Amino acid sequence: MPTMANITVKAANGTTDTVFTAVQASGGDKSPAIWRNEAFGGTVGQRSEMRIRSSPDGTGKARRVEGSFTMPQLYTDTTTGLSQVWKRSNAKFEASVSTEMSDAQLAEFAAQFGNLLASTLIKSINSSGYSAA
Numbered sequence: 001m002p003t004m005a006n007i008t009v010k011a012a013n014g015t016t017d018t019v020f021t022a023v024q025a026s027g028g029d030k031s032p033a034i035w036r037n038e039a040f041g042g043t044v045g046q047r048s049e050m051r052i053r054s055s056p057d058g059t060g061k062a063r064r065v066e067g068s069f070t071m072p073q074l075y076t077d078t079t080t081g082l083s084q085v086w087k088r089s090n091a092k093f094e095a096s097v098s099t100e101m102s103d104a105q106l107a108e109f110a111a112q113f114g115n116l117l118a119s120t121l122i123k124s125i126n127s128s129g130y131s132a133a
Helices: 103-117 120-128
Strands: 007-010 017-024 033-036 049-056 062-076 083-098
Touching: 083 103
Parallel strands: none
Antiparallel strands: 007 017, 017 033, 033 049, 049 062, 062 083
């Protein structure tokens, strides 16, 4: 089982580090681990957040991994001077991780999946909202 830790990723400019702070470790099956960009937004509800939880799939032959990511766009209310959430972009993913594959095969699955999501084309699809044509 992985150990909870902060996650550092590059911002869109390719040079700035964005840190997602380990807020809550998973308490076990179906309990999410939570990371937040604590440097963004004034309140907890105004911060980018990632949640990942896992559980048995019911067959005993795989683990179900489910994740979500949300990032708000903020504005300043000119009447109150307070920062408010205007809109949000959200993502979800789900994986079925076989318990019958070798560690090496699972490492390859995880690497290819993660690297596909980090590829320039998939980033472009997610930023435009349109699939590749």
